[in-house]
Amino acid sequence: MKEQITPEIFQDMVTLAALELSQAEAEYLRQQLNNQLTAIGELERIPLDEATPVTSHGVPYTEQISQALRADEWITDPSAPDILSQAPETENGYIVVPDIPHTELS
Amino acid sequence: MELCDLSAEQIASLVHKREVSAREVLEATLNRVSLVDGRPGQLGIEETTPDDEKYVHAFISLTAERARVQADEVDRRLAGGEDPGPLAGVPFTVKDIFVVRGTPSTAGSRILANFVAPYTATPVERMEQAGGIMLGKVNLDEFTYGSSNESSAFIPTPRNPWNPAYVPGGSSGGSTAAVAAGEGALSLGTDTAGSIRQPAAFCGVVGMKPTYGRVSRYGLIAFGSSLDCPGPVARTVKDATLMLSVIAGRDPHDQTSVTVPVPDYASRLEAGVKGLRIGLSPDYFRITFVDPHTGELIERPIDPEVLAATRRAADVLASLGAEIIEDVPMPHTHYGIPAYFVISRVEAASNLHRYDGVKYGYRTPEYVTDLRDLYRKTRGQGFGLQPKLRILMGMYVSAAQYSEQYYVRALRVRSLIRRDFETIFDPSGAYRLDALLTPTTPTTAFTMQEVYGDSVLMQYADELTVPANHAGVPGISLPAGLDRKGLPIGIQFLGADYAEATLLQIGFAYEQATLGEDWRKRKPQVVERLAV
Structure with a gap:
């Protein structure tokens, strides 16, 4: 079988996915991706009428069974300190991150 | 007790x-x-x-x-x-x-x-x-x-x-x-x-x-x-x-x-099954999958003991007054897994972007040069192989140049899978089923390490259950016996949207009718061992 995901394509994907992988992981993952794409290839055998709609939820959401939209109200969450305490690094109520890659505008 | x-x-x-x-x-x-x-x-x-x-x-x-x-x-x-x-x-x-x-x-x-x-x-x-x-x-x-x-x-x-x-x-x-x-x-x-x-x-x-x-x-x-x-x-x-x-x-x-x-x-729950129409579909009695190495489509019958338990359940329900409808076509069943390989990965990749070592959870203890390096190291060390696989596949099949070929196509196939269910449950259609009776799985449990690592083979364990997720319809799995190895066999009832009550009613009738069967007296090994 021809490999759809070559080492070059794979490397681009890994960069976009923001993942640092070991060599062994990269080899395993690339092979599994190609195997899965072979399985996915079965979808191409189905004759599909262009008029066939896409389904993004199995169950249709009619107005009758859907909840009304909530009012856009500001609610103060009492657990804000708990939420903030989960952040690996904070300072004065702010979450701290390392340097953000940027270009100085002259 | x-x-x-x-x-x-x-x-x-x-x-x-x-x-x-x-x-x-x-x-x-x-x-x-x-x-x-x-x-x-x-x-x-x-x-x-x-x-x-x-x-x-x-x-x-x-x-x-x-x-x-x-x-x-x-x-x-x-x-x-x-x-x-x-x-x-x-x-x-x-x-x-x-x-x-x-x-x-x-x-x-x-x-x-x-x-x-x-x-x-x-x-x-x-x-x-x-x-x-x-x-x-x-x-x-x-x-x-x-x-x-x-x-x-x-x-x-x-x-x-x-x-x-x-x-x-x-x-x-x-x-x-x-x-x-x-x-x-x-x-x-x-x-x-x-x-x-x-x-x-x-x-x-x-x-x-x-x-x-x-x-x-x-x-x-x-x-x-x-x-x-x-x-x-x-x-x-x-x-x-x-x-x-x-x-x-x-x-x-x-x-x-x-x-x-x-x-x-x-x-x-106790209303019984008299007059209910319960279907059996040959499309749930086999599994179809692609050999990852040759690309060849392979079709295999499901485990004969699992099939026999499903047929026995149909007989039990028939004896209680249900009408069993044979040969119900569910032609898109075996597209469930390939469509799932696409749809679930796109959704998973999107959902996994939130884990970045900034707001909560693991953060790499290593030195990082900047925020991007923090993301890469944190996600590389924090995620196991399966999330990584899903992120990469989800990104690939939803990329602009492939999305029509994969993602949009899978969503159209999802409509066809949904249509199979709409057809059989349509109250004015040819089948008018109250439920479809199927095996839950193609086999009973496999041993530890037997399948793990082969992500394609593992996914096919879900071939008979995933169509209900695509379609959104309810399903229930019930114990229906033990195989020769002493491992449980499951049967599944699938129903129309919000028909949980019907599935529970049928399941209860089946369970009560089989309460006296020998296999129900057996206990799991880890519990049995305590009595010794």
Whole structure:
């Protein structure tokens, strides 16, 4: 079988996915991706009428069974300190991150 | 019989009558956990020991003290003449993919191992408000990505109580193993491709995937947001009914939870099956898959013992007055897995972008040069292989140049799968079925390490359960016997949108009609061993 995901394509994907992988992981993952794409290839055998709609939820959401939209109200969450305490690094109520890659505008 | 082996319904009844206390039930259950569970799943263990191979290992975190406070509160309320609710004193476990305030909520992943949830998932909250006693969080495949529980970062991973050399199934394997072993009468699981029904079949318990939108997803750590369904795991149909009645219904915190009224499921339970039309489809009696090496399409019949159990169930239902409709066509069944490989990966990749080492969870301890380096190292170290695989596949098939070929095509195929169900359940159509009876899985449980690592083969364990997730319709898996190896066989009933009551009614009729069968007297090995 021809490999759809070559080492070059794979490397681009890994960069976009923001993942640092070991060599062994990269080899395993690339092979599994190609195997899965072979399985996915079965979808191409189905004759599909262009008029066939896409389904993004199995169950249709009619107005009758859907909840009304909530009012856009500001609610103060009492657990804000708990939420903030989960952040690996904070300072004065702010979450701290390392340097953000940027270009100085002259 | 010990208190921990009683059904939820029996426990609630005894506790309500104050014949036993919630605390006594809890202590009996904690004792069972101490006897059968072995050491809990944890990070940093590379190898399991031969001793580990004798135990279930359902738990990641057992919150015994929290449970004791809840049980004492139930007893206090009863003493004061109050009714704590329909689950009074019933111990239950929660798949560790739901957040519960103040407890670790790990998703079976290193990246969330240190996360303590600041709020509680709606289905858990409803069970606790109904008097249920939460024992703790049980193991699962990492982020629910798997069908065996072997992908969890928390080791030892769960084993099958019927024979610990075998997997419990997944991804709600901790839930089904716990319930089978008497470690809580109920468990809250989730089902994205069969993750409640497949392990329920492997562990010989009842597992239900309700209709999409029937149970709130608020507080469920998301995998495939258009497919995920929380649902009950129980030992009896009545208990699954009781639990569904508690967790179902609209939730203002989940806009996809529907406003369809929740019927009184229990009232129809004993209505029988006389006159109901139950279908059998040859498309569920075989599995079709692509050989990853040759690309060849292979078709195999399902395990003959599983097929025989399904046919026997049809005979039982026919003898109770149901009309069995043979040869119901479900032509798009075998496209369920390839479509799922696309749709679920796109949704998973999108959902996994939030884990970045900034807001919560794991952050790499290594030196980083900038924010991008922090993301790469954190995600590289925090995620196991299965999340990585899903992120990469999801990005590939939804990339601008491939999206029409893969993602949009898969969503169209999803419409065809949905149409198969609409056709057979159409009240004015040719079939007019009340339910479709199928095997839950193509085989009974496989051994540990037999399939793990081959992500394509593992996915095909869900071939008979995933169509219901694409279509959104409800399904239930019931124990239907043991195979020659002594492993449980599961059968599945699938129904129309919001037809949970019908599935429970049929399941109850089947269960009651087969109560006297020899295999029902057998107990899982880990429980049997305690009596010796």
